[in-house]
Amino acid sequence: MNSYPKTSALMRRGADFLGSDTAILCGAMSWVSERNLVAAISNGGGFGVIACGAMTPELLDTEIAATNALTDKPFGVNLITMHPDLFDLIAVCARHKVSHVVLAGGLPPKGSIEAIKDTGAKVICFAPTLALGKKLLRSGADALVIEGSEAGGHIGPVSTSVLAQEILPELGRDNLVFVAGGIGNGAMIAAYLEMGAAGVQLGTRFACATESIAHPEFKKAFFRASARNAVASVQLDPRLPVIPVRALENEGTAEFTAKQREVALLLDQGSINMEEAQLRIERFWAGALRRAVIEGDVKSGSLMAGQSVGMVTKEEPAAEIIATLMAECEAALTSRTA
Incomplete structure (x- = not known):
């Protein structure tokens, strides 16, 4: 060096x-x-x-x-x-x-x-x-x-x-x-x-x-993005503590909102406990990230990126x-x- x-x-x-x-x-x-x-x-x-x-x-x-x-x-x-x-x-x-x-x-x-x-x-x-x-x-x-x-x-x-x-x-x-x-x-x-x-x-x-x-499409999404495109996810239900995730905004952002509703309903029904609820959220992100990184699904996959992506x-x-x-x-x- x-x-x-x-x-x-x-x-x-x-x-x-x-x-x-x-x-x-x-x-x-x-x-x-x-x-x-x-x-x-x-x-x-x-x-x-x-x-x-x-x-x-x-x-x-x-x-x-x-x-x-x-x-x-x-x-x-x-x-x-x-x-x-x-x-x-x-x-x-x-x-x-x-x-x-x-x-x-x-x-x-x-x-x-x-x-x-x-x-x-x-x-x-x-x-x-x-x-x-x-x-x-x-x-x-x-x-x-x-x-x-x-x-x-x-x-x-x-x-x-x-x-x-x-x-x-x-x-x-x-x-x-x-x-x-x-x-x-x-x-x-x-x-x-x-x-x-x-x-x-x-x-x-x-x-x-x-x-x-x-995936090449994943990288191209980064090259096209500016800092303002990397947004933090919104916590839908305060009873379900979800750590925000910053990613490039796409259709997957809306899908995460729907996932929160689904998990919150199961939590309210007593079908799952809080630990399982949080694990399901984590599995959602893992799957969505894989679709973007490995399969190149930049529309509904998770394009996790920091605000420095514009550089x-x-x-x-x-x-x-x-x-x-x-x-x-x-x-x-x-x-x-x-």
């Missing part, structure tokens, strides 16, 4: 923690963050993360093995905290000596952080608030990701810029905090590094990498994306010093 002295100095803590050349993580995107993209990002100097999503332990076992065959660089695995087989998935990661496990989708259940750390792996958790970030660190998390509402996929209610202002001054100096959501170029990376971030996480930019298996204009190899981001970050830091 080229030399980026100012950027590398600010990223050193994060890169050392990840074991990668740069402190640039790829956000875990179901159906997208699989062996090919994950390996390409890690080989390119970043840190790839497998999106386990709704995979069974057997499928995750196969995916990790296949990724190991494509790279000898470190990579992580993202596990959803509400997955019914979470502890079995942790065991799969342990068998493969996965170096980092990312817990996403809610508060880690009791014993999950300890189970991961007992394997020797590092634990990364998402912190949507300062108070929760402090609690997760006390519970044993080795690093945090603060992800704002500009991100694609499941999002929280607060913007990245506000989260960074709240959390980095409090936790950034003595802890490893990665910033995510709405990051589209290296100048933005420079700003967060200067505020005390250990590194950054990007998803939308990598979804259209050359190595991404996403994604072409297909590029993952290594080139990382090199461009590093060069842009270095240029921004240099201009400020000058």
Whole structure:
């Protein structure tokens, strides 16, 4: 890789923690963050993360093995905290000596952080608030990701810029905090590094990498989109807590509204409990995302994308994306010093 002295100095803590050349993580995107993209990002100097999503332990076992065959660089695995087989998935990661496990989708259940750390792996958790970030660190998390509402996929209610202002001054100096959501170029990376971030996480930019298996029609939808096209889903029934999802607006947006009505009715009837209701919502998104990513159904499939999608204009190899981001970050830091 080229030399980026100012950027590398600010990223050193994060890169050392990840074991990668740069402190640039790829956000875990179901159906997208699989062996090919994950390996390409890690080989390119970043840190790839497998999106386990709704995979069974057997499928995750196969995916990790296949990724190991494509790279000898470190990579992580993202596990959803509400997955019914979470502890079995942790065991799969342990068998493969996965170096980092990312817990996403809610508060880690009791014993999950300890189970991961007992394997020797590092634990990364998402912190949507300062108070929760402090609690997760006390519970044993080795690093945090603060992800704002500009991100694609499941999002929280607060913007990245506000989260960074709240959390980095409090936790950034003595802890490893990665910033995510709405990051589209290296100048933005420079700003967060200067505020005390250990590194950054990007998803939308990598979804259209050359190595991404996403369908050509899926990628074309990204190239055509602007920031305003990436909208957050609306919670239809306050009795059914649904984490908003940001995606490009299409017919699938209306289908999700209908799905919420269906699940809420079953919940009211007592046919299902709250946990099953939430799982059905997650399965809806998994299926809709697969139709878009794998089958190219950009009309009714889910085109999960962050608001930085307007800055994604072409297909590029993952290594080139990382090199461009590093060069842009270095240029921004240099201009400020000058």
